[in-house]
Amino acid sequence: MPTRVAPAVPPFEPEVATIIDRTMKGQPPLHLFATLARDSRLAKKFFAGGLLDKGNLTIRQREVVIHRTTALCRSEYEWGVHVTAFAQHAGLTPEQVHSTAAGTAEDACWTPEDRVLIRLCDALHETCDIDDGLWQELQERFNENAIMELLMLAGFYRTVSYLTNGLRLPLESIGARFPV
Incomplete structure (x- = not known):
């Protein structure tokens, strides 16, 4: 299925080019980034909203949430990019991925903390809410700032999934594929 919006062609607007170059570390831009570069305002807002920096979560916690959220949203594009770029660094085993x-x-592959994160993603996806029992479990493992970051992270990657799916972005050649 062809993409619905053609990506921008470099050279990009200088500020957007700088952001993309810093993110991609010298590699060509992902289809998502090149498509967002069509509108410098949208591109800057998107990159400003990302939560891939050092925050209240470990890379493992972050990636469990991103992987699960994008999988639930059926964004093979974003799930695959994150599996390829971060799964090993986050210490995720092939079974966990x-x-x-x-x-x-x-699933037996998960730690108790991982299970809470997976259940959080599932609850947010299904109801856009967290019941009191799950909230209590989150509070036992995470401080309030980390819980807010988990909510923002899941919401941001739901938005990313809307973009990748709604725009019909072609899968990245480097990206992992959903299990069959």
């Missing part, structure tokens, strides 16, 4: 897309929080 598989489970983010095709498993449950009860």
Whole structure:
């Protein structure tokens, strides 16, 4: 299925080019980034909203949430990019990566903390809310700032999934594919 919006062609607006170059570390831009570069305002807002910096979460916590959220939203594009770029660095095993897309929080591969994160993603995806029991479990493991970051992270990657799916972005050649 062809993309619905053609990506911008370099050279990009200088400020956007700088942001993309810093993010891509010398590699060609991802389809998503080149498409957003069509509108410098949207591109700057998108990059300003990202949560890939050092915050209240470990890379593992962050990636469990991103992998699960994008898988639930059926964004093979974004799930695949994050699996390729971050799964190994986050310490996710092949079984855990598989489970983010095709498993449950009860899969044997998950730690108790991972299970809470998976259940958080599932609850947000299904109801856009967190019941009191899950909230209590989150509070036992995370401080309030980390919980707010988890909510923002899941919401941001739901938005990214809307973009990748709605624009029909072609899968990145470097990206992992959903398990069959």
